[in-house]
Amino acid sequence: MRIPGEWRIPYNYTIGDSATSFFEALRERRILGCRCASCERVAVPPKSFCEHCFLPVTELVEVGQHGVIEAVTVVTAPFAGSPPVPYAVAYVRLEGATSAIANYVQGVDLSDVTTLPAALKIGSDVQVVFGDEPAGRVTDFWFEPA
Amino acid sequence: MSVIEVAVLGFGQTKYKTSRADVGTPELVFEAVSRALADSDTELRDIDAVVFASAPEVFEGVYEPERWCIDAFGGVGKPLIRVHTGGATGGSGPLAASRLISSGMYENVLVVGLQRTSETADAQQVFTTIFDPIYEQDVQLNVITGIALVASRQMEFFGLTEDHMAAISVKNFDNALRNPYAHLHKRITEQDVKDSRQLAWPLRLLHTCPRSDGAAAVVMSSGEKARNRSSAAWVRGLGCAADVYRIGDRIHDTESDYAIPRAQAWSAQQAYTEAGIIDPRRELDVVEVYAPFSNLEVAYYEALGLAPHGKGIELVETGATTMQGDIPVVPSGGCMTANPIGATGLIRFGEAALQVMGRAGDHQVDGARLALATACGGIDQFYTSAVLASEPKQ
Amino acid sequence: MTIPSPRVGIAGSRVLGPAVELPGALDALIYNATSAALDDAGMSITDVDGACMAASDLLDGRAISTMTLTGSTGSFRKTEMRVCNDSLAAVLVGAAEVASGAADALIVCSWSKLSDADSNAVLPLAMEPVFHRALGFHPAAVLDLRRSAESGAATVTADQSLESRDVAVATILVAGDSPRARAHVIGFGASTGPYLRPGEPVLDPVRAAATAACDMAGVSVNDLSAVHVAGLARVDDDALADSLGVATGMLVRPAEPWADLGYAAGLTAMCRAHEAQTTGPVLVVSAGGLGYENAFAVVMEQT
Numbered sequence: 038m039r040i041p042g043e044w045r046i047p048y049n050y051t052i053g054d055s056a057t058s059f060f061e062a063l064r065e066r067r068i069l070g071c072r073c074a075s076c077e078r079v080a081v082p083p084k085s086f087c088e089h090c091f092l093p094v095t096e097l098v099e100v101g102q103h104g105v106i107e108a109v110t111v112v113t114a115p116f117a118g119s120p121p122v123p124y125a126v127a128y129v130r131l132e133g134a135t136s137a138i139a140n141y142v143q144g145v146d147l148s149d150v151t152t153l154p155a156a157l158k159i160g161s162d163v164q165v166v167f168g169d170e171p172a173g174r175v176t177d178f179w180f181e182p183a
Numbered sequence: 184m185s186v187i188e189v190a191v192l193g194f195g196q197t198k199y200k201t202s203r204a205d206v207g208t209p210e211l212v213f214e215a216v217s218r219a220l221a222d223s224d225t226e227l228r229d230i231d232a233v234v235f236a237s238a239p240e241v242f243e244g245v246y247e248p249e250r251w252c253i254d255a256f257g258g259v260g261k262p263l264i265r266v267h268t269g270g271a272t273g274g275s276g277p278l279a280a281s282r283l284i285s286s287g288m289y290e291n292v293l294v295v296g297l298q299r300t301s302e303t304a305d306a307q308q309v310f311t312t313i314f315d316p317i318y319e320q321d322v323q324l325n326v327i328t329g330i331a332l333v334a335s336r337q338m339e340f341f342g343l344t345e346d347h348m349a350a351i352s353v354k355n356f357d358n359a360l361r362n363p364y365a366h367l368h369k370r371i372t373e374q375d376v377k378d379s380r381q382l383a384w385p386l387r388l389l390h391t392c393p394r395s396d397g398a399a400a401v402v403m404s405s406g407e408k409a410r411n412r413s414s415a416a417w418v419r420g421l422g423c424a425a426d427v428y429r430i431g432d433r434i435h436d437t438e439s440d441y442a443i444p445r446a447q448a449w450s451a452q453q454a455y456t457e458a459g460i461i462d463p464r465r466e467l468d469v470v471e472v473y474a475p476f477s478n479l480e481v482a483y484y485e486a487l488g489l490a491p492h493g494k495g496i497e498l499v500e501t502g503a504t505t506m507q508g509d510i511p512v513v514p515s516g517g518c519m520t521a522n523p524i525g526a527t528g529l530i531r532f533g534e535a536a537l538q539v540m541g542r543a544g545d546h547q548v549d550g551a552r553l554a555l556a557t558a559c560g561g562i563d564q565f566y567t568s569a570v571l572a573s574e575p576k577q
Numbered sequence: 578m579t580i581p582s583p584r585v586g587i588a589g590s591r592v593l594g595p596a597v598e599l600p601g602a603l604d605a606l607i608y609n610a611t612s613a614a615l616d617d618a619g620m621s622i623t624d625v626d627g628a629c630m631a632a633s634d635l636l637d638g639r640a641i642s643t644m645t646l647t648g649s650t651g652s653f654r655k656t657e658m659r660v661c662n663d664s665l666a667a668v669l670v671g672a673a674e675v676a677s678g679a680a681d682a683l684i685v686c687s688w689s690k691l692s693d694a695d696s697n698a699v700l701p702l703a704m705e706p707v708f709h710r711a712l713g714f715h716p717a718a719v720l721d722l723r724r725s726a727e728s729g730a731a732t733v734t735a736d737q738s739l740e741s742r743d744v745a746v747a748t749i750l751v752a753g754d755s756p757r758a759r760a761h762v763i764g765f766g767a768s769t770g771p772y773l774r775p776g777e778p779v780l781d782p783v784r785a786a787a788t789a790a791c792d793m794a795g796v797s798v799n800d801l802s803a804v805h806v807a808g809l810a811r812v813d814d815d816a817l818a819d820s821l822g823v824a825t826g827m828l829v830r831p832a833e834p835w836a837d838l839g840y841a842a843g844l845t846a847m848c849r850a851h852e853a854q855t856t857g858p859v860l861v862v863s864a865g866g867l868g869y870e871n872a873f874a875v876v877m878e879q880t
Contacts, residue, residue: 246635428644
């Protein structure tokens, strides 16, 4: 015999001051990173410490809204809660940033995944595009070919 | 077999609060780890392996939270193992690290303890799921009702009263006032305890612990490394024991009365034997016991051999376990004044290390040279014990 | 001070499954594995000092799953250690308990009963909630993004889903000089890659773990007789062999390469390697995490 069971546990994830600044800036269509005073790396999204120097980081900086693709995959496998396939996810290093941030790449033709569009080549230029009413969530923006 | 000695080089902890809204979870870990590295005068590059101690990941709401936090302890490129034995997790962390060092596998091991209890709306909802889904989950057993059952038996058989329990609460809250990291900083009276909200008879709010966010970290190393240090806490003895799961199976066993936790006694005895301790009451200078409820602390006095069976209340009545007594228990204020579950046992361990290193600040027990730290998980089920000393074995 | 390399014996083992469904409750399943391993070793529960286990609460469906399992894992009145990583981590910690002299004999066990659970519900929870999970992309894309950064080209995440299986596995570790030892574990290694962030070659953690295990065992990869691989279904033989510096023909993959054995995968592979009775040193590797970033390895040899 089997007894059915399910966990439904609600969460309110604490994101901290650095990530809060990031999401607040998204509402103003700006993207923030943080600069380590020691190594001057700019991490996007920002965090309160630098893992390279292992020192606290306090300086927030705005980065550009153009960047290059560092890694990209086109997903053809469906998954519960995911967007309709196919879709492209990329890590993009924005102007002025040292690290890369993940988001979707829109505006590319994915109808034939056997020949991926040139716009998805590593190193391709992309730009940040914001939706109509940014709400302070990571889904407020996505990337499109520049 | 030549066994490698193990020592603690340093300890770091965060301020404990209901919610550390100012930092994300990896950032909280960074605070504790950077303090532990500074305290132990150790560079990240010297760390050979990391043991990450966090109890149910349903607290953080992230599967395998040690990966998420990896940058916060410089874990990339290093062995990373997460231990989880419920509330005993923070005791299992240094236990695993000690074995990794004394086996010769690694020389310097960082132990990180984390729990973020504020992320879920109701921690008791999490705790209900620790019970067996087949027989017990539906009857709303939880940690509070489980420990209330223990208290009811201590009262019936061993003379425990609300006065004793209130005295423990007052002692621990007073101690916490001297510990800047403690979560609860307030002066309370025995009357305040007795007037506090009843949760499950005989337990009241001020007999229990808060839910805390927090992280802690210790740097452990081989004796060879520690000998060059001006201060180190030497691991003299370790113990670990598990009891059967079902409470009902423990109530009328010949060795068990479900009032004095026997697995704590088994675990402590292992540690004492390894450390060569015969009379813990006389030999130990300070005890950092993992007692999130006032009645449990009294039960542990007996389980740890600080009082004869059934005589734990005498230590309360004579004040022996206060800061002025001959065997202070939880000078830090203990779990009752800060309880970030999976980190809590590591805090006991780190506080015991600080005591024998003479670096416990305002809650230092004068001249402490031999300390015991414990941790407890499940409902009185998993126990760890560690004896730490100012000096290595001769 | 020269420290001899840690070395422990394997006195017995047992793998139950993998199967689509192993009948019985979780505790009965585990008891069947631990008691059969003791039988295989010719030992009784009184001969062991404790248990070291690898288990996942979320997949077991209990917030502290090991609480309800103390009787079946064999840890009652003994030591209990539990890791939340692939079970080769439990072998590593268990071996440390034995090699340090803290235990003379120890049960190391693991299990995964996915016929009771939905592992697809757990996968997204391995993504941090703030910047990644909120996007909602397929968890398998994490590995393909790392592959993309490594290869410098876009990848396709046409995930072949893992197949849910039930498995319970136990082995009995004894001191290296115990007459009960039928095989020895002579090297242990582990390494961890970055979380989610692409940039490091996908197989770096696996290679680093394997190298560390071989170094501790004092053997070169050229001396290995076989490499048993746990999990890593989405990495092909050539890439894995190339990364480890061995011939492709050396790799031994599970009979069902897409079977999801959860944390039990590594110990299952180690017990299979033990059963194979291969002469000479044998490497066992495993890797957990969405990007195979939490890697473990052991080197063993028959006595």
